[in-house]
Amino acid sequence: MKGLHTLPKSGRPPGSPLGLHRVVEPAGVLPQAAWRLNPDPEIWPDEVLIDVERLNLDAASFRQLREATGADPGAMRSAVLAIVADRGKMQNPVTGSGGMLTGVVREAGQDSPLGLKPGDRIATLVSLSLTPMAITDGLAAWDGRSEQVPCAGHAILFGRSIAAVLPEDLPVPLSLAVMDVCGAPALTHRVVSSAQTAPAGPVVAVLGAAGKSGSLSAAAARRAGAGLVIGVVPTEHEAHLLRAAALADQVVIADATDPIIVSEAVREAGGPADVTVVCVDVPGCEGGAILSTARRGTVIFFSMATSFTAAALGAEGVAADVTMLVGNGYSEGHAELAFDLIRSEPGVRQIFERRTT
């Protein structure tokens, strides 16, 4: 232990809200890019100390660990323990990815802006790949077979981290699934609310409306004053789910990767859309989304399969004067809005329960 983190607690300057003061090596990078973080449980004044209860390893990391250890439970435990001991965070060195955690607030620094208090049961909404952490129970309670890892230890949140108090009225797996996609309904709500259209309200098309981010986005669009919500799904099965959930005024079946088919389907259902929300996690949906959107309308890309150049050049290539947004996983109040939707819209809850069990 050397450098900044040996300063007596009372004499500490405020931490960097990004956690730069926790980076041990290499110097000067952001915590996510760092090889090693300092997980010292003595917090800086703007930090929060969490008693960890459970890690949710991300799917890519879990798969890699399983393959590397031959799925041997003891070897899995050793691998995770070694990573956290070496790096001061649970960032799989092969995949670069992390996951998230749940736990209980032990201590909130006096300058923490996160609004948490001791005893709050929370989930982190920033990746484990940038969260300082130490494990104290040797992962004795983990069977090594699930990406959900019971775990005792502590973790640190920075001034600019994101965490949400877990609702007491919802099962934890449901809450985690909601938090995972809560950026989508938040941005959809913001864009639809500010769309300048006819008094009847904007036409909103949601590609992939029977999925988790899609169903929340459809519900958010309606709440934000959409005049017409068009849900686009790939199959009759998903159309049935979406109709049963009653989240869209029009349900159409079309392949979102076929620009001509999907844009004609949206048009026939009452489009073109003033706002098109892309929640389909397959590549090649950029053209269809752009062509489904009205002149001076907005496309919101939430799918991580989106190609930046396909979107930029695709719009130019068809002379489409549309605004295209990169779906930001974070906006203020995003988790609150998503939880409110899942509580108040039985259709959304229905879709989530089908997809998380």
Added chain:
Amino acid sequence: MKGLHTLPKSGRPPGSPLGLHRVVEPAGVLPQAAWRLNPDPEIWPDEVLIDVERLNLDAASFRQLREATGADPGAMRSAVLAIVADRGKMQNPVTGSGGMLTGVVREAGQDSPLGLKPGDRIATLVSLSLTPMAITDGLAAWDGRSEQVPCAGHAILFGRSIAAVLPEDLPVPLSLAVMDVCGAPALTHRVVSSAQTAPAGPVVAVLGAAGKSGSLSAAAARRAGAGLVIGVVPTEHEAHLLRAAALADQVVIADATDPIIVSEAVREAGGPADVTVVCVDVPGCEGGAILSTARRGTVIFFSMATSFTAAALGAEGVAADVTMLVGNGYSEGHAELAFDLIRSEPGVRQIFERRTT
């Protein structure tokens, strides 16, 4: 040659305004997403046939070709010829990007809505990545050292393509360079005009302000009412160019790929920015742009080197509630605004002349 394009010319149905009838493989996708187009010079009734004079390769593609060939002129020529022969269009298979061309209208189909007539000297404002084209001179006149490629051959415009007649008062290479990036100042102007900030006007940071899209964007930001324009450049040499051009109120030297360095530099120069415009054609600028931007501000990504996931996860990772736009190469009136800026702002013209000669 088989299929649709062997129909006798007189018997052809109108072409798809999007050029779907020119897609050879894979079937059903838009021309931009296609691997191969049909560059047959027999036009459909709504098309226009162009005698190509010059290609302007986009910066990302040119850089990739230079690196892949070790900047050998013969290898550069062979690489471009092979791409166009294979694909029926000049779309770099690595970067996915194209560029634009200038030429003279040879024939305008009777149903073309573009308003062009034989003899018009034009530039295409849709990407080469979706423009059917053939090269007939082996690129003999290209030295392989410039992204402007003298070239004989033909190209096709669709009903919904965009082209502009070249201004007679400006040299062709200059006009071409302006049109290539005219989406950037247009979108910058629109975003800065509508930014809701203090009466003094929004703070605008332009990363790569001494480049072509960057200098036009800086000028557009000022015209749209920016209160402070911060130009970020990588070297003292570029800083000198930008100061001489007088397009920025503050000129700072910082590596745009280092998020901490660039965001601190922008802050010290009067930031964070309400609007950050990314015109740096190297990967890894997402984090710096996001951290340079104020809460509820906007980042406009014009660089084709932008990674969608780096932008989306980068903003979430630092809890940045910013709006992120995919730079659309097209908006109404974009060429007119850019030409107006280059005529009225000597600093912009100065930068373009240095960079196109």
